[in-house]
Amino acid sequence: MKILVIDDSKAIRMLVAECVKELGHHVIHAENGAEGLEFIRSNDVDLVMMDIEMPGLNGFETTQAIRSLKGDDWFPIIFLTIKTDDDSYAACIRAGGDAYLAKPISPKRLEMQIVAMERIYEMRRKLHGVQRDLMHANEALSFASLHDQLTGIANRRNFDTTLLREFNHARRDKHPLSLLMCDIDYFKVYNDRYGHMAGDDCLKKIAEAIASVPQRATDLACRYGGEEFAVIMPNTDWQGSRDLAEKIRLAVSARKIPHEGSKVDSYVSLSLGLATYNGQFKTIDELMKASDDALYRAKEKGRNRLECA
Numbered sequence: 001m002k003i004l005v006i007d008d009s010k011a012i013r014m015l016v017a018e019c020v021k022e023l024g025h026h027v028i029h030a031e032n033g034a035e036g037l038e039f040i041r042s043n044d045v046d047l048v049m050m051d052i053e054m055p056g057l058n059g060f061e062t063t064q065a066i067r068s069l070k071g072d073d074w075f076p077i078i079f080l081t082i083k084t085d086d087d088s089y090a091a092c093i094r095a096g097g098d099a100y101l102a103k104p105i106s107p108k109r110l111e112m113q114i115v116a117m118e119r120i121y122e123m124r125r126k127l128h129g130v131q132r133d134l135m136h137a138n139e140a141l142s143f144a145s146l147h148d149q150l151t152g153i154a155n156r157r158n159f160d161t162t163l164l165r166e167f168n169h170a171r172r173d174k175h176p177l178s179l180l181m182c183d184i185d186y187f188k189v190y191n192d193r194y195g196h197m198a199g200d201d202c203l204k205k206i207a208e209a210i211a212s213v214p215q216r217a218t219d220l221a222c223r224y225g226g227e228e229f230a231v232i233m234p235n236t237d238w239q240g241s242r243d244l245a246e247k248i249r250l251a252v253s254a255r256k257i258p259h260e261g262s263k264v265d266s267y268v269s270l271s272l273g274l275a276t277y278n279g280q281f282k283t284i285d286e287l288m289k290a291s292d293d294a295l296y297r298a299k300e301k302g303r304n305r306l307e308c309a
Helices: 010-022 033-042 059-070 086-094 107-146 156-173 187-194 196-212 238-254 284-300
Strands: 002-006 026-030 047-051 077-081 099-102 177-184 220-225 228-234 270-277 306-308
Touching (some): 002 010, 010 026, 010 107, 026 033, 033 047, 033 059, 047 107, 059 077, 077 086, 099 107, 107 156, 156 177, 156 220, 156 270, 156 284, 177 187, 177 196, 177 238, 177 284, 196 220, 196 228, 196 238, 228 238, 238 270, 238 306, 270 284, 284 306
Parallel strands (some): 002 026, 047 077, 077 099, 270 306
Antiparallel strands (some): 177 228, 177 270, 220 228
């Protein structure tokens, strides 16, 4: 354990340090409450042993400050005091202390008190481990709920939530918002010819190609569903989004994924439809329809191309 001893008496600090070191723990000294509080502000401790009567901040005030500073990060505090009456004991506990050792300190009692606190330390350490595991599990669940399991990019739920938020921001702030819809050309034919495992691998490579195109942190590439992908581009005008869309199309072509069943290329290609909101659409549905209509035109005009609303 890392044990902080706060006492203006050097003799007490040395006595405590001797017992602590014999039990294999690390001790840190502080001569007053302010010094101890400053150490705790930027360091972790497992146990505090503290005098009550000290110059400046007394033990009660220092304890209250520690509890306020660390919040839910609880660790035991043992008071060291010459006062042994019931009222003083009650005051120690109410101030946020957890145990009480009377001065002059008995080395044996001090040793046994530290041994008892070791049990609390072990329980606290295990609790922190469980909390970390739960936090990581929650982070994993949160990530899984917002990302496509196959490709790793944002999923449809993430798309719907993000588009609604960004559309409201664009409408409020009078900023442009661009939406790109992409469809893999003749993907059903690809699956029929190469099999569904190859189809899944193809979807992963397409997602990687889309993600490989430099985008801003606010842009969001998504798997919209099946062989459809989408990119939400907040505060991006028509020209900027058109340039990005063309880079995505070329990035997919550059992967040179063989597609013998395609009628437009010997490799897998994308058809893309782009729409940019500049105040003309009243709802998200109108923006999505404009992008979908542009995608439909791209398919009608021969695929492997970009069309804009």
